[in-house]
Amino acid sequence: MKKIVVPTDFSDVAQNALVYALELAKTFEAEIFLVHTYTLPIVEHQFAPQNYQVLFDSLEWTNFELFKQEMPAIHALAETHKAEHIRITPVVMDGDLLFNLKEFIANEKADFVVMGTSGTSGWKEYFLGSNTAEAITNLNVPVMSVPVTARYDGINTLGFTTRFREKDKDALDQVIAIAKGLHAQVHCLYVETKDTDNTPATYEDWKDHYRHDPVAFHIIPNENIEETITDFIMSESIDVMAMLTYKRNFFAQLFLESVTEKMVNHASIPILALHE
Structure with missing residues (x-):
């Protein structure tokens, strides 16, 4: 574990995942890549190519500026967790999150992903949710999904x-x-x-x-x-529950049949998805 990728939209969910990434980076002497993606708007065919380039440049600049504004808070979070020595590299990419993650992981030879989940649907969200479930299924590196309700207190x-x-x-x-x-x-x-x-x-x-x-x-x-x-x-x-990805289909079927209240109420720890 030397290169940890953390997708971020600068929300509380993403920041909570970053806490886990920082703690892991400290332990394994790893670096962190904060990946922020954005989607270009769909424009009409008569939109002039040069104007489209202006729009693209404007959106790219806006997202870089957003990252720039957020970096002090990110560095403050690192200091709070005594991880100010950890190298954090901001990355801005346009397009689909999963596609960009796969490409970035391949190019950078990253070996671990930490991403947040809203946790609004409890355990069901881990296996049936959109971005997290897609990442768990399609990325070829371990993916730790961190619910917003999780609080880092060591991984013992x-x-x-x-x-x-x-x-x-x-x-x-x-x-x-x-x-x-x-x-x-x-x-x-x-x-x-x-x-x-x-x-x-x-x-x-x-x-x-x-x-x-x-x-x-x-x-x-x-x-x-x-x-x-x-x-x-x-x-x-x-503190962290590790599962193989073959479990996803099994749990998906399980949750489609019934969701127990107990499972929903105790979905407060990270899931580490591994690949067969």
Whole structure:
């Protein structure tokens, strides 16, 4: 984790995500790229090309000026979190946010994204929302989505959901690497439903494989997966919950069927989305 990208519209949601990015940058000696995108207006065909260029230049200048006005507040936030030494580079791009993020990440070889979510729809927003869900699905680097209700108080415990598949180990290894940098613990959760194809031998193999790492495994029999995850977050004091992107489709189906009040009320920690 050396280059962290933080999309921003200078809102409280984005600033809250920046706090997490600053703290991670301090730990991993990373730099931050603040990416602000804007969309050019649709103009009529008779609009003269030279006038369109004037409009483009005007909008570009306006957005650069907006960034310039916001930078003192951003630097003040960094000082508050004792991160004034962190390099923060402002980036202004026109066009679609996701397209620009993919292009920027590829060009800069960025390796981590932190972005805010409004949290207005609770957990449902993580998996069915627009920009965050699109980023989780389409970007090829880890994406941490931070709800506006989250308050940074250290990251001491990371959660990770697994199906105990062999390819889950790569994602768990990423979480462990982050945890070691933070001097944190990892709590790995498997919700065992009645149609599970895993065996006690599988659980023991995983425990043995990670016996020298800061990982605790929790196998919880329950048919209500979303409620079990919520209870797990509360009982284990999870600060960040890590999940593989394959979970998105699963949760999308889950939320289309029902949204429990408990899930909505406890959506107050960041989700770290990893790719298979």
